Amino acid sequence: MTNKDKDKNMTQSLNLDRIEIIHPPNMLKEKVGSGGLDRAVIKAAQEKMYKNERNFLPILEKHMHRIENILNNQRMSPKEILNEICFSISRMKAQGSMFNYPLVTEVSSMLLLFLPRVEKIDADILEILAAYQTAVRAIISRGLRGEKTAEGRGLLTELQHACDRYYKFRFRKDR
Amino acid sequence: MFEITRAVLQTFGINSTISANDLRSGWRKFCNYNPDLVIIDWLENDSLEDHGAIADGLKLMHAIRHDDKSPNKFVPAIMMTGYSIKRNINLARDYGATEFIAKPFTAETLYRKMEHMIEHPRRFVRAPGFFGPDRRRQEKNPPEHDRRSAEIAFEPSKENI
Numbered sequence: 001m002t003n004k005d006k007d008k009n010m011t012q013s014l015n016l017d018r019i020e021i022i023h024p025p026n027m028l029k030e031k032v033g034s035g036g037l038d039r040a041v042i043k044a045a046q047e048k049m050y051k052n053e054r055n056f057l058p059i060l061e062k063h064m065h066r067i068e069n070i071l072n073n074q075r076m077s078p079k080e081i082l083n084e085i086c087f088s089i090s091r092m093k094a095q096g097s098m099f100n101y102p103l104v105t106e107v108s109s110m111l112l113l114f115l116p117r118v119e120k121i122d123a124d125i126l127e128i129l130a131a132y133q134t135a136v137r138a139i140i141s142r143g144l145r146g147e148k149t150a151e152g153r154g155l156l157t158e159l160q161h162a163c164d165r166y167y168k169f170r171f172r173k174d175r
Numbered sequence: 176m177f178e179i180t181r182a183v184l185q186t187f188g189i190n191s192t193i194s195a196n197d198l199r200s201g202w203r204k205f206c207n208y209n210p211d212l213v214i215i216d217w218l219e220n221d222s223l224e225d226h227g228a229i230a231d232g233l234k235l236m237h238a239i240r241h242d243d244k245s246p247n248k249f250v251p252a253i254m255m256t257g258y259s260i261k262r263n264i265n266l267a268r269d270y271g272a273t274e275f276i277a278k279p280f281t282a283e284t285l286y287r288k289m290e291h292m293i294e295h296p297r298r299f300v301r302a303p304g305f306f307g308p309d310r311r312r313q314e315k316n317p318p319e320h321d322r323r324s325a326e327i328a329f330e331p332s333k334e335n336i
Binding site: 020021026027036042048099105 | 176178179182183186187188211212249251256257277278279280281282283290292293294296298300301302303309
């Protein structure tokens with residue numbers, strides 16, 4: 001079989017004559033041209049993002065209340081509860097860094113790595129969730145912006161230890 | 176999220192922005208104003224009861240690409256979400272998003288996505304079961320800022336999408 005025959009067979013098997021490739025006009029480029037932006041402009045834009053702190057606090061409160069309501073919802077299964085809590089935590093993870101609270105993102109990421117492996121909600125899990133909420137509120141109330149404050153790292157370490165203790169205890173219990 | 180995005184866009188020199196808080200007003204404004212660029216925040220349904228619904232952001236994306244009333248089915252569209260799992264990225268792509276941004280994002284990330292859309296616009300593909308930007312990258316190596324591994328281990332159940 002020649003290469004031409006192979007191409008023909010492939011075209012027919014993929015039914016490429018039913019596929020249309022379209023190159024729409026680049027209207028954006030026609031309007032903005034080329035050349036890009038100065039680094040200074042991008043830096044200024046980032047500074048503006050950090051100044052939007054006042055918009056983050058209502059979002060945070062909304063999701064913290066949501067977590068509390070979910071934990072009190074007796075109609076939901078443990079799996080549903082964990083899914084919904086992860087949903088709220090993922091929102092806080094997404095927003096934290098954008099408002100110059102990278103510690104909120106980091107502590108939320110830590111919980112998101114931990115919670116999906118949990119199988120049931122017991123007193124230890126409730127304690128870890130409470131520790132998470134305490135950590136997030138402390139970050140906000142003390143204005144712990146940036147990642148390098150000793151206090152901020154201390155909060156992260158404490159929460160990490162709580163998660164580690166949970167697994168060490170569970171592992172010993174299940175042996 | 177709109178305010179923060181608008182502040183960034185204004186700093187970039189984009190002064191004319193239109194916002195919408197929900198699917199219906201988003202679609203209405205898209206049809207009325209025919210914008211040059213669309214940024215959609217993936218609006219997962221916050222309700223604890225209405226699971227299984229397609230996210231509003233995906234519905235809007237689909238309407239833009241498929242509805243007969245869409246004033247511009249080729250409009251560059253960025254989908255942004257805090258749920259940056261692979262399945263969501265694939266969904267955004269399959270529903271017709273041009274680019275995808277995971278939250279939290281920086282001003283530089285948004286700028287790079289926009290720059291990429293301007294300098295390397297995607298061709299569109301019309302095929303049985305799909306219409307939208309070509310889901311493959313034309314260049315062999317995607318931009319450095321676009322390479323990422325899975326961000327979170329959490330896989331929500333179907334009900335959360």
